[in-house]
Amino acid sequence: MREPSPDKQEAILATALTLFTERGFAGTPTSLISKEAGVATGTLFFYFRTKEDLIDTLYRRVKSEAAQAMCQGLDKEKTAKDKLRRLGKNAAGWGIQNPAKLKFMEQFAYSPFVSTSAHEEGMSHFLFLEDLVRDGIRNGEIRDVDPSGLFCIMASALSGLIAHALLTDDPAEREKIIGNGLDFIWFGMKA
Amino acid sequence: MREPSPDKQEAILATALTLFTERGFAGTPTSLISKEAGVATGTLFFYFRTKEDLIDTLYRRVKSEAAQAMCQGLDKEKTAKDKLRRLGKNAAGWGIQNPAKLKFMEQFAYSPFVSTSAHEEGMSHFLFLEDLVRDGIRNGEIRDVDPSGLFCIMASALSGLIAHALLTDDPAEREKIIGNGLDFIWFGMKA
DNA sequence: CACCATATTGACTGACTAGTCAATTTACGC
DNA sequence: GCGTAAATTGACTAGTCAGTCAATATGGTG
Numbered sequence A, B: 001m002r003e004p005s006p007d008k009q010e011a012i013l014a015t016a017l018t019l020f021t022e023r024g025f026a027g028t029p030t031s032l033i034s035k036e037a038g039v040a041t042g043t044l045f046f047y048f049r050t051k052e053d054l055i056d057t058l059y060r061r062v063k064s065e066a067a068q069a070m071c072q073g074l075d076k077e078k079t080a081k082d083k084l085r086r087l088g089k090n091a092a093g094w095g096i097q098n099p100a101k102l103k104f105m106e107q108f109a110y111s112p113f114v115s116t117s118a119h120e121e122g123m124s125h126f127l128f129l130e131d132l133v134r135d136g137i138r139n140g141e142i143r144d145v146d147p148s149g150l151f152c153i154m155a156s157a158l159s160g161l162i163a164h165a166l167l168t169d170d171p172a173e174r175e176k177i178i179g180n181g182l183d184f185i186w187f188g189m190k191a
Numbered sequence C: 001c002a003c004c005a006t007a008t009t010g011a012c013t014g015a016c017t018a019g020t021c022a023a024t025t026t027a028c029g030c
Numbered sequence D: 001g002c003g004t005a006a007a008t009t010g011a012c013t014a015g016t017c018a019g020t021c022a023a024t025a026t027g028g029t030g
Helices: A006-023 A030-036 A041-047 A051-071 A080-097 A099-109 A116-124 A127-138 A147-165 A171-189 B006-023 B030-036 B041-047 B051-071 B080-097 B099-109 B116-124 B127-138 B147-165 B171-189
Strands: none
Touching: A006 A030, A006 A041, A006 A051, A006 A099, A030 A041, A030 A051, A051 A080, A051 A099, A051 A116, A080 A099, A080 A127, A080 A147, A080 A171, A099 A147, A127 A147, A147 A171, A147 B147, A147 B171, A171 B147, A171 B171, B006 B030, B006 B041, B006 B051, B006 B099, B030 B041, B030 B051, B051 B080, B051 B099, B051 B116, B080 B099, B080 B127, B080 B147, B080 B171, B099 B147, B127 B147, B147 B171
């Protein structure tokens, strides 16, 4: 017997992430991915049935990693306000530390290449956020409007905020941008 | 002599918009575009040097149309608050009336297929918005934080809001979602 | 060591696609 | 109606790319 090598699969995924981010999806042939990953064409198709399968796997992974990063220490916070602020800081921190993964998510979130099921699985990681908003409304911290709408705008605003924070290299400047942005979001939501 | 036919060029652009929205950019061969537009392959390349040129032209058009729609009646409003609300309503209205164009813009805003110059031209239509925010800060209506950051978050939030409003078919429901969303944005910005 | 299931290879294929061009049609001025 | 310059055509080309497969290397097991 011989076991599948996690190394090669990881190499393929990592290389694909970089190349997709730099050259876009359609601009990155599988031949280039395998070449850069130091692997034969056939090996790529041994680990991933199709190119689409590779993309999907990558998308699922990155999305789930992002979701996990966002939850970090969330249960330590008591109020909805503090939870949301922690969440925002986590998200911004992860985005700034992982610009390639962020760009990948942005670039392909709307892409027809990513299967519907991957999209749905991607969203499922963030459903707990809606509950968070719901709780905040119940105890009067958050304005009483449709929670899914609130959540949707909040997510977009956060994504715009991170994109804007990435424009500067100065960490202090970034901190300030993120602080102001999170204020914006909180003032928009609070009761 | 013989003049270029605006009809054919328009047909190509309109067909391309629909197909790109439905099938994505890479998934839409030029042969299909010309076929659906009722035109020969060569005609497409008579009006557009390359496929990229076609995309760019379409992107510029849609972006400029959107910008124009957003400005409608903006100078009628006096306060920054009213201007922003009018702007938001215009944007939401246009997006809801033109879902295909909106989807096209969303889908390709981050795409590497759209040239950098087209991106820049696209943004230039919206620079006046930053001035609007700046004015609001100067007369104390809007919180005194970096205007470009504020503008950036505002734009993202607005885009998320429209996407969410498009999920329902009920016009009254939509009106409510948009109203709530614009409240969110305004509470986030006001001094 | 010998066996064998599995991982890995890379040349190859079939399908597809952006863009070309020589031939043909069109419509306008004279 | 004739000449002409530009518009339109579509078969064709040169190249690319996802995915295959027969051959080979690898490493665990008995």
